[in-house]
Amino acid sequence: MNRSDFLKHVAWISGWAIFASAMKHGEPSPFTELRNGVGKFSMQGGTIGWFVNDDAIAAIDSQFPDPAGEFVSGIRSFGAGPEKFLFNTHHHGDHTGGNQVFERKGYHIIAHTNVPMLQERSARANETENNQAYAKTVFDREYELDLGNETIHAKYYGPAHTKGDSVIWFRNANIVHTGDLIFNRRYPFIDRDGGALITGWIDLLETVYSEADAETLFIFGHGNPEFGVTGLRADLLYMRDFLSHLLEYTQRGILEGKNREELRRIRYFETFPDHESPSDFLSLPRNIDAAWRELTDAD
Numbered sequence: 001m002n003r004s005d006f007l008k009h010v011a012w013i014s015g016w017a018i019f020a021s022a023m024k025h026g027e028p029s030p031f032t033e034l035r036n037g038v039g040k041f042s043m044q045g046g047t048i049g050w051f052v053n054d055d056a057i058a059a060i061d062s063q064f065p066d067p068a069g070e071f072v073s074g075i076r077s078f079g080a081g082p083e084k085f086l087f088n089t090h091h092h093g094d095h096t097g098g099n100q101v102f103e104r105k106g107y108h109i110i111a112h113t114n115v116p117m118l119q120e121r122s123a124r125a126n127e128t129e130n131n132q133a134y135a136k137t138v139f140d141r142e143y144e145l146d147l148g149n150e151t152i153h154a155k156y157y158g159p160a161h162t163k164g165d166s167v168i169w170f171r172n173a174n175i176v177h178t179g180d181l182i183f184n185r186r187y188p189f190i191d192r193d194g195g196a197l198i199t200g201w202i203d204l205l206e207t208v209y210s211e212a213d214a215e216t217l218f219i220f221g222h223g224n225p226e227f228g229v230t231g232l233r234a235d236l237l238y239m240r241d242f243l244s245h246l247l248e249y250t251q252r253g254i255l256e257g258k259n260r261e262e263l264r265r266i267r268y269f270e271t272f273p274d275h276e277s278p279s280d281f282l283s284l285p286r287n288i289d290a291a292w293r294e295l296t297d298a299d
Contacts, residue, residue: 035173038173045064045094048060063095072107085108088135090115092162118162120132142155160196173217176208182220182222184239186276188287198294199294214232218235218236246288267284
């Protein structure tokens, strides 16, 4: 993410945070138990997934420092296992911004091998090097963590939303954390500068769909509030169909001789009326920019 994009993203997150803070009093707990010791935490940034038993606490993503502090103190009401682990699904700041808080509390950070490099590069570009904590354990394809009555399996499928995304499987609970591979009915961020590949993203969603079953519950990184941040495997195919339509629309326009600005004039696809655009940063024109760059190898 370049500095201009980062600042726009921060502006959107900051506005959302002000709204969230104003609504905090009287709202239900940010912690939601799902099943078999697995739950989700929603406050500010990408959804945190969690697992607790007598032996360990495991978290998926860290949001920002303030919600990270809320999480590491609040999770103890569900259990206080002595071993502590944090998985980063990818490098973006709303998923790694709380890493230092977790690290100071003794969490061991795990991520795909590309994540620390991308995180460090983004931090240098945005002058936030002092606010980072990086994964101490990295993996190329798969990483498995045995926590007694639960096995956490992190898997890399190739470039998609970035070139460092992991899908995190809670095997016994049959729950999967997708990180930002699912923006549930919301226009996604397609991080071309971070190695995103829409065709790879489509393949990934089809593969994960085939590896799941009808009972698999998914935790998404972000979602349209009307639809939420949990769902079933059919939601993966909805996201796949949107990305496929995005590529088809952009490719057709290129073949018709249209330029990028002409293609960007569309505000929404009629076949995907449920998609929300909370900001210009997360919008269909920005998605078309990314598709154009992928299809034309443009910068």
